[in-house]
Amino acid sequence: MGCLSERYKDQLKTDIPEVDAFFGVNDLEKIIRHIGGNWFHDLENERKLSTPPHYAYLKIAEGCDRKCAFCAIPLIRGKHVSRPFHEVVKEAEILANTGVKEINIISQDTTYYGLDLYKKRRLPELLSTIAQIKEFEWIRLHYTYPDGFPTELLQVINNYPNICKYIDIPLQHINDRILKSMHRGVNSGQTREILDNIRKTIPDVAIRTTFIVGFPGETEKAFRELKQFVEESQFDRLGLFTYSHEEGTSAFKLRNTVPEKIKAERAEELMTIQEAISRKLNAKKLGAILKVIVDRKEGEYYIARTAADSPDVDNEVLIRKNGRKINPGSFYQVRVTGIDSFDLYAELQ
């Protein structure tokens, strides 16, 4: 089940006839019935976590009202539908009671939360309500769309010690012509203004972003501008995608496509720049004492993360097993003893 089977169900049925059933993104009830279970509405917010028990994702909305030219998600998941405020808080409380210590707030566009249902952006309010659940030591915010970014959010992040000083803001590009063609709703000046504002308000913030290289019409000059922007912005974390044509999107019909080979070269070039930035930022942490959460044991190491690292997508901290007992799922203070481009090595304090 998921996006692929939502969009290409019929074709998949023909191509892979040995699969028992295909379900779309909103077919929870159907899948439960299909496997012989009963659907109890009252249990809707009860969850069996597929993550380790100490962290969880909390989805606050489904779908998206934006019109990013490269993106098929609105075609698959539909228009933005915020979950009712009290329902999200209730689910957060249930998660807290089951031992979750770190909550990662997600949706396709978190800063839009509330506009459809309450005619007002309510993410700052939602975040401060969740921050009052004392079981959560870390609360992390993902996918904050830059256009219409509610600046009071920054104050909320500053006000609560259990909200990670971490902002994930997908920027996708910096060249004005490309941003316009991507229908992102912000230009390069506004993008820089938001970043300045974030850094001024939360001086120790870790910023994560993502970019797309090779969007149709991305000339060598536009790519150079993106490289310079990445160098000047010194992002703490950066994810990179090469553009790929998605059926039904408005970019699908754009003709001036960038050859695959050039896309790959640009991605490599940009990642090399980011690797050097990341190594430099890591070097500044040598000897520092950091709070980490331990996710798992792996060979000779316990693998942990700092507040600036979201599970699966960001950096890790490797703590060597040295006879002292470490429990996955617990927080520790560690001292950084070594670095590489992305990860840190540390020992227990």
Ligand code: SF4
């Ligand atoms: S990229 Fe994100 S914000 Fe843009 S349309 Fe897709 S899901 Fe929505």
